[in-house]
Amino acid sequence: MQDIQTAVIRLVDRQNTALIGSVDEAGFPGIKAMLAPRLREGLKTFYFTTNTSSKRVGHYLRDSRACIYFYDRRTFRGVMLTGYMEVLTDSASKELIWREGDTMYYSGGVTDPDYCVLRFTAERGRYYKDFESVDFEI
Amino acid sequence: MQDIQTAVIRLVDRQNTALIGSVDEAGFPGIKAMLAPRLREGLKTFYFTTNTSSKRVGHYLRDSRACIYFYDRRTFRGVMLTGYMEVLTDSASKELIWREGDTMYYSGGVTDPDYCVLRFTAERGRYYKDFESVDFEI
Numbered sequence: 024m025q026d027i028q029t030a031v032i033r034l035v036d037r038q039n040t041a042l043i044g045s046v047d048e049a050g051f052p053g054i055k056a057m058l059a060p061r062l063r064e065g066l067k068t069f070y071f072t073t074n075t076s077s078k079r080v081g082h083y084l085r086d087s088r089a090c091i092y093f094y095d096r097r098t099f100r101g102v103m104l105t106g107y108m109e110v111l112t113d114s115a116s117k118e119l120i121w122r123e124g125d126t127m128y129y130s131g132g133v134t135d136p137d138y139c140v141l142r143f144t145a146e147r148g149r150y151y152k153d154f155e156s157v158d159f160e161i
Numbered sequence: 162m163q164d165i166q167t168a169v170i171r172l173v174d175r176q177n178t179a180l181i182g183s184v185d186e187a188g189f190p191g192i193k194a195m196l197a198p199r200l201r202e203g204l205k206t207f208y209f210t211t212n213t214s215s216k217r218v219g220h221y222l223r224d225s226r227a228c229i230y231f232y233d234r235r236t237f238r239g240v241m242l243t244g245y246m247e248v249l250t251d252s253a254s255k256e257l258i259w260r261e262g263d264t265m266y267y268s269g270g271v272t273d274p275d276y277c278v279l280r281f282t283a284e285r286g287r288y289y290k291d292f293e294s295v296d297f298e299i
Contacts, residue, residue: 046189052191052227056230103192156215
């Protein structure tokens with residue numbers, strides 16, 4: 024189990040993008056590519072920056088069931104973490120992961136109302152490697 | 162509209178992987194990386210090879226609501242197509258997209274019961290480019 028977690032963390036930290044999954048109001052799954060998480064606590068909690076006005080935020084406010092997915096195109100290894108996504112708009116959370124260059128995306132700076140934080144909390148994981156999948160607890 | 166479709170087809174055909182989205186029995190979204198579709202009819206129909214025994218197949222048999230997603234990590238452009246996924250196990254479909262080297266994945270050849278076809282039919286699309294998303298019909 025420890026070996027899987029170590030391999031998964033290595034895989035996650037090597038990717039510059041993450042995919043996030045949601046379910047829309049009609050019950051259809053949605054996928055979106057995101058910049059890599061700004062902050063990660065083990066494999067339990069992941070923080071992403073996003074636009075408050077985005078469709079994805081609307082979906083998570085309605086249904087917080089979520090997944091995040093990282094994969095390496097070269098080795099064809101992937102990991103899906105399943106859990107819940109929260110939309111955070113409080114100042115402390117927004118300041119926690121803000122970086123100077125973010126004004127490129129959010130012109131109003133850290134207090135821009137269109138800037139918010141997605142916090143994903145994982146409940147379980149599934150690691151794919153060498154044509155096989157292994158489930159693991161978190 | 163024609164311009165978007167052309168740009169999207171170019172994006173799709175350049176990727177060697179696709180992501181597919183599903184919803185599991187507990188209502189959680191799922192994501193999986195797949196080899197690029199074997200066959201594509203416009204932006205309407207996409208065929209993928211997969212393992213009959215895979216979790217994803219079980220999810221689609223229960224709930225065919227699906228999405229597929231292609232993105233370019235370098236330009237950060239992406240497209241999500243939303244629609245339905247069918248699981249096909251008939252000989253004609255299996256032969257349609259079979260390639261010789263596939264025995265690497267399915268040792269029993271084209272009649273291997275663990276080899277099946279996923280056929281995705283798109284209803285609508287959403288194209289992301291330059292920090293903006295545009296919806297389009299299919």
